Amino acid sequence: MVGLNSKSVLGPLRRVVATAQNGLEVVRLGGLETDLTTSPFEIVERAPMYRLRRYFPDTDPGETGPPIVLVPPMMMSAGVYDVTRDQGAVGILHEMGLDPWVVDFGEPDAQDGGWGRNLADHIIALSEIVDHVHRHTGKDVHLSGYSQGGMFAYQAAAYRQSRNIASLITFGSPVDTLAALPFGIPAGIATWGADFLADHVFNRLAVTGWMARTGFQLLDPVKTLKSRVDFLLQLHDREALLPREQQRRFLATEGWVGWSGPAVAELLKQFVVHNRMMSGGFVIKDQAVTLASITCPVLAFVGEVDDIGQPQAVRGITQAAPRADVYESTLRAGHFGLVVGSVAANHTWPTTGEFVQWIEQGGTRPARVERMPQGPYPEDETGVSMSNRIIHTVASVAEVGVGVTKGISDLASGALRGTFELSGEAARALPRLARLNQIQPHTKISLSALLAEQRRKAPAGECFLFDNRVHTYEAVNIRIDNVVRGLISVGVRPAAHVGILMETRPSALAAIAALSRLGAVAVMLPPGGDIATAVKLGNVDRIITDPENVQEVLAAGRPVLVLGGGDARGLSVDSAHDVIDLEQIDPTTVSLPGWYRPDPGIARELAFIIFAESGGRLEAKQITNYRWALSAFGTASAADLDRGDTVYCLAPLHHSSSLLATIGGAMAGGSRIALSRGLDPARFVEEIHRYGVTVVSYTWSMMRQILDEDLLLLDGTHPVRLFIGSGMPPGLWKRTTEAFDPAQILEFYASTEGDVILANVAGSKIGCKGRPLPGSARVRLAAYDPLSGRILENEDGFVRECADDEVGLLLGRAGFNADLSGGAMRGLFEAGDSWIPTENLFRRDSDGDYWLVDHKNTVISTLRGPVFTAPIVDALSSVSRVDLAVAYAVGEAPFQLAVAAVTCLPGRNFRAAELAETLDHLDFDARPDIVHVVDEIAVGSSFRPNPAVLAAAGLPAPGPRTWYLDSETQSYKRLTKAVAAQLMPTRMGTGSR
Missing domain, CATH: 2.30.38 (Luciferase; domain 3)
Known part of the structure; x- marks a missing residue:
């Protein structure tokens, strides 16, 4: 009885003593002393941004396997890959024959200028590291990263366009950040919060190591609580704690480093607010970059219960990098468990080694590596499935006796998401509409004033992209002011009418804005037309042009001002001509006159003159500042443009669609403008990905040339959400929405008279x-x-x-x-x-x-009454075989015949049965008298089909591709010479049917 009592007393007593001893060791040393060791390494490269570690440096260079570079997240130390030698990444990969290298970004507070690091600094550093390892080993590099380190790896590979990169391997690294946010946070709330933090918090505040540790622990408080309770309950059992002590100490205290404020702000802006890893167009050192440039194989590890790098967000890489072969390996692990712990030691790192060996040597694909399913994924898929989340969380909660369940708010958060997004659209639209209503005739408003307003809001904000370079509002503003000084020096004053004939380029945009800043009128001269007539109609006293168009504008007989052209300007003009090179004027030597006030334009004043053809005549259309603002704010509201959009200006700048809707709408919405050198299908596909284009402007049949090419990277992988413009034929509308699904068309009509x-x-x-x-x-x-x-x-x-x-x-x-x-x-x-x-x-x-x-001037006057051209064109262009269609008059009113012409898509033939079917819904008197198939329909500079050449040729020739409308049968029959003679219209009305 006494022995039993002694045992029952001594057992708990020893437990208390052991707990006290182990607890004291933890308090004094920060943890328990273990015999576990880490892997040896040496620093082979030092730079202000990083230290490059090569592990197991004593290995004979001739015996090293493929090099793999491991990149930690910005907030975690490089030790994450070497918590212990036997279970850490570098130890396991070395044992499998790989040559492991680890990037150490270090503590920002220990580096000169560390707190000023931005996101691009990390990407440039990583690119340099790839070059260094490639030079050292003579082999292409397998680049890998955990969490944000994987995002860095993606971005660096895109920046390098996969040069010297054998493969990419990432662990819980989100790409489509808005597809599945941690814990079901609505995207609208997340983007608003990230935008606020980037603009108002992290531009002033950095994140220290303890803040990073606390923040990530709060992301999964149940798991954090469980690990702490487990540790306390087993504090008496040293043998049970030692195997996991290194991991616990790393995650609890040692593994965290600070983030620099600019880097966090840029990450939030580019990859949360604007989601540009998905759309493309993120900026590295003024260069637009897209993950669509990645061509090397990709392996992404997906944690089934990872609530930080959620599966759907990780799997966004399939859409973002359509040229790459993308694989995945899934495991039941949370975010930390992907790279640290027993699951990582048994699954993640052996699979990584097997994948690298497979890429290097070929053979059978590793068993735990599968093709990643193609997105996009259903909207109700949140990434971490509800069942996985509940099972994982309830199990964790049950272990520590906490009676709560995580994940039950998904339904509510989904409703909140929809409500927030709708209210977000309203929040953007209402101030714009209210501002329009407040504009009075004397209100100051102009293109330049709106641009200056955006510059005051965000000087370093991205204004426009061109030739893969990003131009900030500050840089654009400086360029405009310099052009203004040049114009003043040659005598341009407010209200002067100055012609502009330039290719689409930054200098053209600067010239337009500079005239607006001066209060002068920009007369947008159409290229390839009757410039002399346009100059006369626009009352132009001088012309701004670029080197390519100098010879064309000299014929107009006005002084010429040459702007832009870059290094290869090739400007050579006879001295007899009145030509001034504005680029040779030093703006610092120009004194501003007393009359100069920037942005003096008011609503009622004339801002632009554009030109349109009507009945074969060129007509000048006057656009006031108010009319421009109406289009700008109206487009921004209708298209819901904001700072996350990149608007692609595909139409020429002289066209009203570009000047009023595209440029104006982007400026009113604070969106980026992507300027293109012209319509080229290959360039189009490359630039919409590289720039992350979300909105494309068009005019008339412009998209036809794009769709006629055998384009790649359009099958659900493009970032475009909307096309905006005017005049798109119905058939082309259908083709465009099918090719660019799920993008939509926003068709405008804007009168050049009045404010409609x-x-x-x-x-x-x-x-x-x-x-x-x-x-x-x-x-x-x-x-x-x-x-x-x-x-x-x-x-x-x-x-x-x-x-x-x-x-x-x-x-x-x-x-x-x-x-x-x-x-x-x-x-x-x-x-x-x-x-x-x-x-x-x-x-x-x-x-x-x-x-x-x-148009009131193109109505066809026939004996049976007026025939309107647009319904005919719309009906014919909706036929799947038809490429373009036009309708026009042949003969003299009131004896005109209504003639329609169509061209066919390549390899397609137009059939008479289709003709009858498609025109049946038109009243008999509204149908064309003749329909014929032609080889070509001329298209103007704005891509509008022009029937002038066909109309001048008169009545179509009889033949198998020409049909006439038979009044008796009310059907179309093949036109013969005999019928053609009867149909020939005359002034005297003797033509008969």
């Missing part, structure tokens, strides 16, 4: 122009006789408004800022009202959406 802007925001009615944008002019359709050109009145003398589906002239209500001197009409619908007529005829359907039916 229509937009098909929903995109559900292909070919429709939509409804008036908020802030634009109120519209009405006036009853109109297209043959006489008269507006029709009712018995009261007021203009009759059209009923649904009746064709009429589109009118815009004249607002405060309207120029009433250019054909405004008063007293139309009520006494004293003012309306500005457009030049276009529309119909309004029963839903209130507007459809363009014709």
